[in-house]
Amino acid sequence: MSVQDHVDIAVIGGGLVGAALAYGLRRQGQRIALFDEGDSAFRASRGNFGLVCAGGKGGQLDDYAPWALQGVEVWKDFGDRLVAETGIDIELEQNGLPVFCPDPAALAERVAMMERLQRRSGLAFEVHSPAEIDRYMPGVSADVPGAVFCAIDGAANPMLLLRALHASLLTGDAVLRRDARVERLEAVSGGYRLVTAQGVTRCERVVLAAGLGNLGLGQDLGVTLPIKPMRGQILVTERCPPRMKVPSEHVRQTRDGTYLLGGSWEDVGFDTGTTAEVTRAIARRAISYFPFLSTVRLVRSWSALRILAPDNAPIYDEIAPGAFLVTCHSGVSLAAIHAGKVAGWIADGALPAEADPFRLGRFAD
Ligand SMILES: Cc1cc2nc3c(=O)[nH]c(=O)nc-3n(C[C@H](O)[C@H](O)[C@H](O)COP(=O)(O)OP(=O)(O)OC[C@H]3O[C@@H](n4cnc5c(N)ncnc54)[C@H](O)[C@@H]3O)c2cc1C
Structure with a gap:
């Protein structure tokens, strides 16, 4: 099979995680190719709720709380830039988000968790009564015990976000391969070789961002993933x-x-x-x-x-030399930080200490 492309970095997975990384890597001046299997794959990015939200994140991994907050703080700049570049309105609104609690005990438990996370991240929150909720969500039942409200949170349209990220890759020299399942990922001298039904791509670095497809790709590199x-x-x-x-x-x-x-x-x-x-x-x-x-x-x-992942937090790791794993629940909320910081780490070719809490090693026990 002939070599189709030779790129700096191949990103496997064209969902919100892979597309955000590819978008960020391009901005860093990397020659990239993005591979996406298409409709036969599991695709969380096309079936999610679209919330952009830091509230409550980090319940099982403390370091996730400040990371999620950073992710939401940089969302508006990222969104504005994406809209300006593509002309696609991704319907971002960050005017706050309440989490309803079904009974007073659940509300007390949620508040206690938010207080703990706030000590770690500084995330501001308020507890709202039904009368307060009614101002922004008219028609709320007076029987709701209350909600925990984070003013920085909000939502976007995830399908338009995905479309905008893909559209941004159609300009310039990025290679976007749709309906291109990576059947095999092989380490070779100087990088990796990706085999699809259409041909072979050589790259110096590879990013495993294929959602549940990462389970198989990890196996290709001898790594069993705990997702x-x-x-x-x-x-x-x-x-x-x-x-x-x-x-x-x-x-x-x-x-x-x-x-x-x-x-x-x-x-x-x-x-x-x-x-x-x-x-x-x-x-x-x-x-x-x-x-x-x-x-x-x-x-x-x-x-x-x-x-x-077992603690619901993202995983960022280099699972073999030059092979980076990026996977998470909350791929909408983390899209901006993936396109920014995480793409920067991969472009630099090494994960910094900031990534340490999110490495696979935390599941070693
Ligand atoms: C019901 C639900 C609600 C959610 N609500 C929210 C929310 O409100 N806010 C939020 O932030 N997150 C939410 N999420 C989570 C969010 O949708 C995911 O974190 C995000 O979509 C993950 O993106 P991904 O790119 O990792 O995975 P996916 O979207 O699954 O994409 C993986 C991609 O990889 C491709 N692929 C797989 N294997 C291969 C291969 N071998 N070769 C080439 N390509 C391959 C597939 O074609 C697919 O497009 C929700 C998820 C669900 C299911």
């Missing part, structure tokens, strides 16, 4: 007049007026089905927060698989 799928189902309603000024963790109104309802965490392996039982549970919870939703029609639903 697993975690299903989430999302319900979509008919379009309604604009009402909500901000998104919440489980209910948000999109720019086009539909409500997205979500929040299931299902440990069901690689099953991407939807179920009536979970649909009912998601709808019931949403209606308990916003009773007016009981008269709004559902029009469709889908499921997608989160890519989860």
